[in-house]
Amino acid sequence: MNINGVADGLSMNYYLFSCPMAEVIVKNTVANALQSDPTLAAALLRMHFHDCFVQGCDASILIDSTKDNVAEKDSPANLSLRGYDIIDDVKEQLEKQCPGVVSCADILAMAARDAVFFAGGPLYDIPKGREDGSISRIMDTINLPSPMLNSSELIRMFGQRGFTAQEMVALSGAHTLGMAKCSSFKSRLSEFDSTHIWDPSLDTQFARTLSKTCSAGDNAEQTLDSTRNTFDNDYFNALQRKAGVLFSDQTLFVSERTRGLVNGYAMNQAMFFFDFQRAVIKMGLLDIKEGSKGEVRHNCHKFN
Template sequence: MINVDNLFGAVLVVWIMVTSGIRFGADGLRMDYYIMSCPLAELIVKNTVNTALQSDPTLAAGLVRMHFHDCFLEGCDASVLVDSTKDNTAEKDSPANLSLRGYEIIDDAKDQLEQQCPGVVSCADIVAMAARDAIFFAGGPVYDIPKGRKDGRRSKIEDTRNLPPPFFNSSQLIGMFGQHGFSAQEMVALSGAHTLGVARCSSFKSRLSNFDSTHDVDPNIDSNFAKTLSRTCSRGDNAEQPFDTSRNTFDNDYFNALIRKAGVLTSDQTLYGSTRTRGIVSSYALNQAMFFFDFQRAMIKMSLLDVKEGSQGEVRQNCRQIN
C-alpha cells in the first residue's frame, strides 16, 4: 500500500528542489543518496532519535534548533557540532549556542553509522534528518529531505553574529531571513518551531522592567503573562519559560499565544504586532494544516541552504572534529 504522506512529502521535495535550482544527479543532493552506500542510514538515525526522545521529549526542540543554528551559518554543514580547540573558538561556544542540546544524539547516530558504513554518512545529513524525525515524533508534519550534504571545514564563533537575536522586531527578522532567500511568510512559518521548547529568562527579562523611556514593562505583553514571566525570572537568568502551553508537542498553539499577547520573546510577539506579519500569524492560529504545510516546505528549503557538495566539504569521522 502506498503511504500517501510519504508520497506527498517526496513530491513536495521534488517541487522545491526544481524551483530552487537544486540539481539531481551524481554530484547533487538526492532522496536516495545512501541507497547503495548505506541503505540503513535513515533507519539508524530515526531509531536513535526516537529512542532518545522517548526518554526525554524535550530534546526534540534541541534538535530542531540545532539544525536551524547550523544552516543559518555557513549553510547546512554541521559546523555547529565542531568543538573548540586552543587555536579556534567554534560556533558552539558562542553565547547564542550555549543552550543548544542534543549533541549526544548526533554522536550516537554517527557512531552507529560509522560501524555500519564507515566514512559515508555526513554529520550535516544526520543533523538534518534528526530535526525532521524530531518534528514528526513531536506530532508535527511528516516530510522528507534530499541527502548528500558534506561537512564544512570552518566553525568560528564570530559567524554566530548572523543568528537572529531574541530582541529583533518583525522588519529586522524579515530582512535577516530575506538575506537567506526566505519570504516573510516562510520566516513566520519557521518561527513556528518555537511551538517546541523553552526560552531562558536572560533572553526576555529586558521586557519586564525599564523597557523604554515610556514603559516599565513591554506594553505588548499581556499583564497576567508578564507576571508569569517575572515569576520565572525570579529563579535566575537560566530559569526556563515554555514558548507555549504544549512545549513538547508540535502544534499551532504558539501562534494562538501570540494573539493572546503571550509571546515569550520580543522576536515572537513582534510577529503579531507588525501589520506585515499579523495576518500570517492569524491564519496559522486558525488553520494548523496550513501551518504544517508551510512549515515543512520552509524546512525543506532551509535544509538546502548553501549545502556543500563533493570536494567543497568532507565526511567527518567524528562530528566534533574536522578531519
C-alpha cells in the same frame, strides 16, 4: 540548483545503495531518545537551525573549539544547545555500518526532521547528500537572529538568506517546541522604554508570569507555548493572546506585515504544517557543501 531548487548532488534516495540503513538508524535513535526525554525534540530542531544559519547546513555547529580556534558552539547564542550525544550516537552506528559515507550535516537534518514528526508535527522527507564543512568560527554566529529583533528586522535578516516573510513566520513556529531562558526575555519586564515599565505588547497577567519565572534568576526557563513538547499551532494562539515569550515572537503579531500570517496559522494548523515543512526543507538547503567543497567527517566534532 536543479529545477526543484535542490542542489544538484542531493537526492531523496542519496544513501539508497551506499548506506541503506541510514534513515532507519537515525529514526530509531531519535525515537528512543525522545521517549526518554521529549524535550530533545526542541533541541534537535534548534541545533539544525543554528547550524544552517551560520556557514550553511554543514555541521559547523558540531565542531569543538581548539586552542587555535573558538568554534560556533562556544558562542553565547549556542551555549544552551543540547542533543549532541544523539548525533554522536547515530554517527557511531553509521560508521560501523558504512564507514565514511553519511555526513554529520545530513544526520543533523534527518534528526531534526524526525524530531518534528515524533513531536506530532508534519511528516516530510528531505534531500540528502550534504557534506560537512571545514570552518567553524564563533564570530560567524553574529548571523543568528537575536530574540530582541522586531518584525521588520526579522524580515530583512531572513530575506538576506532568501526567505519570504511568510517562510520566516512559518519557521518561527518552531518555537512551538521548547523553553527560553529568562536572560533572553527579561528586558521586556523592566524599564522597557521611556514610557513603559514592561513591554506593552505583553498581556499584563502573562508579564506577571514571566516576572515570576525570572525571580529565580537568568537561567530560569519559561515554556514557549503551553504544549512545549508537542509540535502544533499553539504558539500562534499564544501570540494572539499577547503571550509570546520572546520579543521576536510577539512582534510577529504586533506588526501588520505579519499579523495576518499569525492569525492564519492560529486558525489553521494544517496550513502551518504545510508551510513549515516547505520552509524547513528550503532552510536545509542553505549553502550546501558538495564535492571538493566538503568532506564526510569520521568524527562529527573535528575536521578530518
